[in-house]
Amino acid sequence: MASVKGELAVDILEKRFFLPDGSSRTVLRDVAFRLVPGEFVAVVGPSGCGKTTLLNIVAGLDQDLTGAVRIGGQLPSTVQIGYVFQHPRLLPWRTVFENVALVLPRGADPFTVERLLDAVGLLDARNVHPSRLSVGMARRVAIARAFAVEPELLLMDEPFVSLDAATADRLRSLLLDRWRSRPTGVLFVTHDLREAIELADRIMLLSDSPGRLLADIAVPLPRAGRSNRAAVQAVHLDIADRQRSLLRADASKQTNSADRGAVAATSQ
Numbered sequence: 372m373a374s375v376k377g378e379l380a381v382d383i384l385e386k387r388f389f390l391p392d393g394s395s396r397t398v399l400r401d402v403a404f405r406l407v408p409g410e411f412v413a414v415v416g417p418s419g420c421g422k423t424t425l426l427n428i429v430a431g432l433d434q435d436l437t438g439a440v441r442i443g444g445q446l447p448s449t450v451q452i453g454y455v456f457q458h459p460r461l462l463p464w465r466t467v468f469e470n471v472a473l474v475l476p477r478g479a480d481p482f483t484v485e486r487l488l489d490a491v492g493l494l495d496a497r498n499v500h501p502s503r504l505s506v507g508m509a510r511r512v513a514i515a516r517a518f519a520v521e522p523e524l525l526l527m528d529e530p531f532v533s534l535d536a537a538t539a540d541r542l543r544s545l546l547l548d549r550w551r552s553r554p555t556g557v558l559f560v561t562h563d564l565r566e567a568i569e570l571a572d573r574i575m576l577l578s579d580s581p582g583r584l585l586a587d588i589a590v591p592l593p594r595a596g597r598s599n600r601a602a603v604q605a606v607h608l609d610i611a612d613r614q615r616s617l618l619r620a621d622a623s624k625q626t627n628s629a630d631r632g633a634v635a636a637t638s639q
Contacts, residue, residue, distance in 0.1 A: 413567035416577030453517030
């Protein structure tokens with residue numbers, strides 16, 4: 372099938388980590404999905420189920436897997452990708468301005484950095500070094516840096532974790548404002564199902580480790596209706612209930628499969 376321009380196509384059959392003792396551990400299995408340009412997709416799953424590994428594979432940082440990842444038919448390494456990590460990862464010896472300017476594409480408008488910093492409310496801090504920033508300010512710099520590369524795809528790994536509720540809400544609004552002004556595909560990892568509902572068009576639910584795709588759910592609320600807390604809460608209760616049921620059923624299936632394997636092994 373011909374690829375859609377800019378479409379993210381993920382087909383992971385298996386991802387293993389090899390351990391020092393020679394053994395291996397399967398982290399992801401049978402994860403396949405598509406994400407079209409301008410679509411915002413959240414990934415939700417238990418701790419340790421491979422969500423960050425999935426982002427690293429999509430970013431092209433981890434290519435040791437069985438399967439394939441393409442963006443518009445191309446390898447991730449050939450595509451402009453913005454990546455906001457769990458920790459901002461700013462260079463401490465560079466100023467706010469320099470951290471963002473460092474990733475500008477060749478020939479980019481030199482005023483791009485000022486516009487981005489103004490958009491995230493940090494223009495007055497452009498000459499400040501990261502050690503003098505609050506956690507929330509550092510995360511805003513990381514968001515500005517991710518948009519500075521003019522990404523075809525934006526990856527975000529729990530970018531608002533550990534922030535107080537008010538700061539996290541402000542940064543979510545900021546993210547949506549930037550995304551609306553320059554729509555791009557977003558793959559957003561979070562533990563917070565309510566956050567996923569507020570931000571995403573679709574929510575992908577992963578199983579316990581090894582992570583498998585249990586469900587891909589369209590958020591049944593128009594964006595204009597997501598300021599309605601009662602409506603968001605109703606959707607949250609529904610999807611949370613579905614997630615619990617899917618995780619229970621999957622755990623039972625995996626246990627039964629392991630039991631059958633043990634019986635088969637002892638009968639040989």
